Amino acid sequence: MRTNVVFVKPELVRDNLIIIPIMEEDSVEKASYPKPLNKAIESKDFKGSLSQTLVFYPEHNYSAKRVLYIGLGKESELDKEKLRRAYSTVAKTARALKSSSFSVLLPIIKSIDSITVAKSVTEGILLGSYSFTKYKTDKKELPPELKGITLILSSQSHITEIKRIVEKTRIVCDNVQFVRDLVNENSKDKSALTMESMAISIARRHKLRLSVLTEKEMKRLGMNLILAVNSGAQKPPRLLILSYYGNPKSKDKYAVVGKGIIFDSGGLNLKPTGYLETMKSDMAGAATALGIVKTASELRLRTNIIAVMPLCENLVGPSSYKPGDVFTAFNKKTVEITNTDAEGRLILADALSYTVSKIKPRLVIDLATLTSACMVALGRFIAGMMSNNEEYSSKLLQSGKDTNEIVWELPLSDDFKDLSKSDIADMLNSSKGKFAGAIEGGMFLKNFVDKTPWIHLDIAGPSYLSEADFNYMPKGGTGFGLRLLLDFFERV
Ligand code: BES
Ligand code: ZN
Ligand code: ZN
Numbered sequence: 014m015r016t017n018v019v020f021v022k023p024e025l026v027r028d029n030l031i032i033i034p035i036m037e038e039d040s041v042e043k044a045s046y047p048k049p050l051n052k053a054i055e056s057k058d059f060k061g062s063l064s065q066t067l068v069f070y071p072e073h074n075y076s077a078k079r080v081l082y083i084g085l086g087k088e089s090e091l092d093k094e095k096l097r098r099a100y101s102t103v104a105k106t107a108r109a110l111k112s113s114s115f116s117v118l119l120p121i122i123k124s125i126d127s128i129t130v131a132k133s134v135t136e137g138i139l140l141g142s143y144s145f146t147k148y149k150t151d152k153k154e155l156p157p158e159l160k161g162i163t164l165i166l167s168s169q170s171h172i173t174e175i176k177r178i179v180e181k182t183r184i185v186c187d188n189v190q191f192v193r194d195l196v197n198e199n200s201k202d203k204s205a206l207t208m209e210s211m212a213i214s215i216a217r218r219h220k221l222r223l224s225v226l227t228e229k230e231m232k233r234l235g236m237n238l239i240l241a242v243n244s245g246a247q248k249p250p251r252l253l254i255l256s257y258y259g260n261p262k263s264k265d266k267y268a269v270v271g272k273g274i275i276f277d278s279g280g281l282n283l284k285p286t287g288y289l290e291t292m293k294s295d296m297a298g299a300a301t302a303l304g305i306v307k308t309a310s311e312l313r314l315r316t317n318i319i320a321v322m323p324l325c326e327n328l329v330g331p332s333s334y335k336p337g338d339v340f341t342a343f344n345k346k347t348v349e350i351t352n353t354d355a356e357g358r359l360i361l362a363d364a365l366s367y368t369v370s371k372i373k374p375r376l377v378i379d380l381a382t383l384t385s386a387c388m389v390a391l392g393r394f395i396a397g398m399m400s401n402n403e404e405y406s407s408k409l410l411q412s413g414k415d416t417n418e419i420v421w422e423l424p425l426s427d428d429f430k431d432l433s434k435s436d437i438a439d440m441l442n443s444s445k446g447k448f449a450g451a452i453e454g455g456m457f458l459k460n461f462v463d464k465t466p467w468i469h470l471d472i473a474g475p476s477y478l479s480e481a482d483f484n485y486m487p488k489g490g491t492g493f494g495l496r497l498l499l500d501f502f503e504r505v
Contacts, residue, residue, distance in 0.1 A: 014139065015114075015161035016183045018131075018176045020169050023118045024075055028163070030112045031077035032103050034120035035061035036088045047074040050082060062086050063095055064102040068110070077116065081106055091122050094417045096133035101141025101485035108142065108156035116163040131164060131175045132182050136496075138162055139186035140485035145197040181312060185499060188308040189492035195300040196477065196490025200276040200293035205251035205324035208273065208296075212253050212303060212322075219257070219310040226252035236367070237340045238348065238359040243325035245280055245333030250325035252364060254372075257306045259314045266317040267502060268374035269306070270364050272357045272381035273299030273324035280327050280353030281335055288385075290479075294490060295357070297476035298380035299324055301494040308499055316502050319372055323364040327356045339438045343367050344461060349435040352443035357383045358457045359442060366461040376405050376466045376505070379458065380494050386450025387423075387471040393478060394486070396420045396493065397471035399455035405466055409501050418497035420470060429456045470494065 023031060035050070036042070037060055043051070049069045053059040059067045065084035071077070083103050085091055100117075107115050117138070119130055142159040149155055164179060166172060195203070195211075209225060216223040228249050231240055236252070243250040256266075274295035278284060284292065302320035309318045334340070339349050340359075344366035348359065361379055368377050387397040396413075398420040400406035406422060413420040429452060432444035440460060444453055455469045475486075475493040482488050 014159065014183055014187055016135065016179050017161065017163040018166065018172065018179055019163060020166045020172060023165055026116045026165060027076045028114070028116040029077070030079045030081060030107060030110060030115035031075060032081050032083055032115060032117040034085050034118065035082045036085050036120070037061040038087060047071065060084070064099045066102060066106050068106070079110065081110075085120060088122060089124070091125065093125065093129060093133040093415075096125075096130065097137035097140070097417065098484045100134045100137025104138045104141035104159065107159070111157055113157035113159060114161040114163075116165055118165045119167070121167060127166075127171050128174050128178050132178045134164070135162075135179050135182040136186060137485055139183065140189060143190050143193055143487050145194065145487075145489055184311045185308055185496060188304045188311070189495050191307070192297075192300045192304040192492040192495055193487065193490040195303075196294050196297045196492075198293070203275055203296070204248045205273070205275065206248065208299065208303070208322065208324050209251050209253060212255050215303070215307050216255060219307065221306065221310060222256040224254040234343060234367070235341065235345070236343045236363040238342050238363045239323050239325055241334040241340045241350070242280075242327055242356045242359050245328040245330035246326040247330070248326060250323070252367070253320070253322040253324065255303065255306050255320045255322070256317070257310045257319070258317045259309060260317055263317060266319055266372060266374045267505070268319045268321055268368045268372055268377040269302040269498065270321040270323075270361060270368055270377060270379040271298035271300070271302030272296070272361055272379070272383065273322045274357060274360070275324065275326045277327045277354070277356065278329055280356060281329060281333050282352050282354040283329060284354060291477055294477035295382050296324065297382050297472060297490060301380050301476075301492065304492070304495050305498050308495065309502065312499075314499075314502060316505070318502060319374065321364050321368050321372070323360040325360060327353070342461065344370070346440070346460060347438040349438040349441050351441045355443040355454075357381050358454055361458055362461040365458060369462050369465040374465065376402070376468070377462060378468045378470065378498065380470050380472055382473045382476055383454045383471045384450045384473055386454075388474040390423070390451055391421055391474055393474050394419065394483065396475050397451045398422045398468060399425050399452065399471075400468040401425070401459065401462070402466035402468070405505070406468055408504055409468060409497070412497050412500040412504060416496040416500050418475070418493055420497070423452050423455065425452065425455050425459060429453060433457065
């Protein structure tokens with residue numbers, strides 16, 4: 014993707030397509046509108062409400078071949094998210110018009126500074142332009158991929174800052190697409206080993222440190238929970254640790270631990286039809302953790318960020334792990350398996366306890382498609398947040414509002430502990446209780462972080478949309494969490 018920022022009169026832009034913003038009830042500007050636009054407004058076909066579009070083919074007024082008017086609604090009601098949404102509609106309309114590049118006149122909005130406007134517009138367009146077409150054979154029938162956009166400023170002011178923010182936004186959005194591609198890939202074509210190759214090439218390209226724990230090393234270290242989950246699979250597991258030191262003088266490190274189940278069949282507690290079909294996405298946490306470190310290094314963030322990715326499959330086979338068995342975790346705590354489908358917390362338990370004892374981060378954040386209960390509680394678009402540290406969790410809440418990757422806190426309470434007591438081991442991996450499944454998942458993980466500040470993000474809902482697009486979130490993998498955590502790491 015190519016982005017360009019210029020200061021030029023929109024009338025003079027020679028492009029296939031130019032995007033002009035129209036605000037509802039804008040009586041000042043109205044006088045200068047071209048005739049076809051005024052006609053459309055008079056006939057009430059178009060009034061500039063949010064995301065409303067109108068295409069016209071100018072003979073005068075503009076040098077561009079086509080003009081797409083994009084409604085932004087009432088100026089007083091506009092915010093960053095409305096801009097993202099309106100401009101994701103622009104991206105989709107441009108695709109329908111088979112435009113692989115276009116020019117965008119940036120709106121001037123009283124209550125939002127021009128740098129933020131440029132950022133939100135770019136996010137809306139780039140995030141909204143994604144589609145996963147790898148397995149479509151008739152490429153001619155597909156709308157073209159977006160190759161470049163030119164942002165047109167109406168004044169020279171802040172042009173350097175705007176260029177900088179647009180370039181930064183491009184890098185972030187390219188990485189969101191990278192995560193979406195990883196999640197959408199066939200589970201048969203991905204594995205702990207393909208993720209390892211990916212991490213190796215990223216580490217080489219960006220000069221990052223990568224440690225790889227193989228099955229043999231996991232055995233030696235006593236990571237028996239990851240090994241148990243992977244025991245029904247043929248492919249070997251991996252634990253990848255990819256480190257970016259953007260602030261080498263500081264000892265502070267932030268760890269992001271991502272659940273990397275390449276496919277979750279449920280194991281012997283096999284998932285039924287209707288629940289299996291989306292389970293190639295059960296590695297979204299690991300994909301996002303990888304994307305975050307890649308982005309941080311491309312942006313040269315001045316922070317130390319370590320991605321920890323436990324990767325394996327939860328399958329059914331002659332040596333699958335079984336309900337009723339007890340396994341000892343990396344931190345020597347024992348777990349009685351009551352449900353092989355509660356596998357995410359098991360691999361995270363080993364990865365988290367390894368992270369807090371070996372990496373000793375200032376804060377560890379885990380990203381996990383952990384429970385369907387979290388989707389029941391918070392729906393498709395909001396992640397569940399559980400934490401032992403209010404200072405960090407309130408900052409993350411704010412990043413959620415700013416990026417519109419919303420998180421909502423669920424309480425952790427020791428009152429839940431009794432439910433997961435085991436008669437033969439230290440704890441059960443899944444209780445007999447029917448309620449608060451998301452919190453029980455969080456409570457389980459809490460056993461493996463000691464006193465380290467920790468935030469658990471249950472992204473089962475927002476990481477993958479199985480029904481339909483939602484604004485700039487595409488159907489399938491969404492890349493949720495990457496913009497959120499990068500915003501957070503710029504804050505802490
Ligand atoms: N990967 C699933 C959770 C999930 C479900 C993510 C739907 C995305 C969409 C997880 O491993 C799982 O199966 N969780 C169980 C936990 C239960 C057995 C305690 C669940 O949510 O049903
Ligand atoms: Zn599961
Ligand atoms: Zn799972």
